[in-house]
Amino acid sequence: MSPGPPPARAGDSAALVLTVKEGGPETVAFLAGPLNVNTEAEAWRPLDEFLSRRPAGTPRLTLDLTGLTALDLNGSAQIIAALEAAEKSGRQAAAAGLPPRFETIFRLAREAMTKPLAPAPPRVHFLEEVGRAAAELVRDFRALTFFLGELTAEFFRLAARPWRFNWRSVAEAAERSGVNAVPIVALVSFLVGLIIAFQAAMITKLFGAEIYVATLVGVSVVRELGPLIAAIVLAGRSGSAFSAELGAMRVAEEIDALTTMGFSPVRELALPRVLAQMLTAPGVSLIACFVGMFGGSLVLLGLGYTAVTYWSMAVEKVTLYSFLIGFFKAFVFGFTVGAVGCQRGLAAGDGPDAVGRATTSGVVTNIIVIAVLDSIFAVGFYVAGI
């Protein structure tokens, strides 16, 4: 092979010339020049065109190779494929006049290419794809349920003998998945607090009731938005990391190795991460609440109220209950973010896109679960009158 066709070669005399001489039942294609990796599609076209026409009867095609000046494996493959195509279209085909110095290479190619190309796998029908997706959804749900069962069993085992557990791994996971998430959670909740306060102030100003913006921000952030922001950011930042970590371990057969050594992957890998997320999520949510309320305070300060007025109004309607509800929600969200993230990682398939798919699936499932749980909480607490 030479390093790509240099510009000077493209048009010079050292290019393949292929001429097809049709003569009724006997067609001869003359090949002159080099037939190799540098041969251009253009040179081969007359033969392709001839072969694409349906013949009448069983005419003969002869490839006259006398004029070949170079031949490599690729060129041999081209000749063999052309002979095959000719025979498939009902012609009798043969090559003739191969210069002796190319015999070895041509025989090598010919002997290798006895088997035809395997047929490409059929494309999947749309309906089949929908069916498969539905079946997969069911399978995913079952797998998640089994995993939750296993995880619960591990929780009880842990509660029975808490000293026989690697707490250091929980601390490490807590730092990576909780503590390090604080800046981004703070940024998002600051902006949300600021925006809510600003929008609300625009309207309440009409009645001269701007000060109630503080109450609004306080209640909604503590009970609803703090835990929700924390959960969604943790799902995108830490749950996804769990899926990717465990998915990569699955692909590298590390999960299998743990299992065969008698370790439970759920206990060794999932439990510390889920615990870490459960323990840190309420704290992260708490920070989100304060930063959100701080964001809201900037709007009221801008409108001329003092910080003392703002904060006293903000916490006025925040009862111990709503505070505990927010705390509880964050705790539950922490659990689902950790559990779903880990389950998706452990259940990763194989193949090059396995980790990516596990991660995407983990984040999407988490956001759906968070949305559903949050609605259930809202309805439940309303009915319970809390």
Add this chain to the structure above:
Amino acid sequence: MSPASDRPGPLESAPPLEVDGLAVAYGGAPPILENINFTIGAGEIFGILGGSGSGKSSLLRHLIGLVPPRSGRISLFGRDIWAEGGRRLNECRRLFGMMYQSGALFGSLTLLENVALPLREFTRLSPGSVLAAARLKLALVGLSGFEHHRPAHISGGMRKRAAIARAMALEPGLIFLDEPSAGLDPITSAGLDRLIVTLARNLGIAFGMVTHELGSIMSIIDRAIILDRASRGIVAEGSPAELARRTEPPLVAAFFNRRPE
């Protein structure tokens, strides 16, 4: 035909690989190998031998232009690969094929697409010809019938063979192999050896291969160098039969007699 025969002009007679005073080093660290000199001739099966960590893979990474050398010259078919500050490197990269230790097939593509990729990118062959060429390369390594499989769904030995097929895609006159038979069963490994010999003897393709397989070394390698970590260089060079007879230096004797040093 030798694949080198339609190489234009004065380069025709240049050997596939010439290494001249090469120093192998990473970053500012002291060199792993110094003053390496050797040549691989057309159609020659050349072995790069040495203990684990002696720098075989590192040497290979330098030969294929992945790492610029601290000093020295590497020429492929008479072209200095780092000439003009590396601007000719891409041109040189098409002169050789490389099989990585892990195979390094693209997981999102089928075997056929893996082999066809360089042909599609770097030649002006028609789609039909690309298909025929890729199919032949896979057939040569015994993978007929597996064209539409993905790398994740075939065995390690098959992945190695597919990687050789991809290395052969552009009809290079020189192919580098990093431990082609490591982890293969003896039968597959012998099949691979036979393929290499066929390609070298019949097509004049030169091979530079890193290997530990004493069986392969004795049966197919024409000439080899042995690298040593302690002396940071080549401790012996010659045909395997010659090397196996040597008693000095002790490393060479130990290597061929499978003795611990």
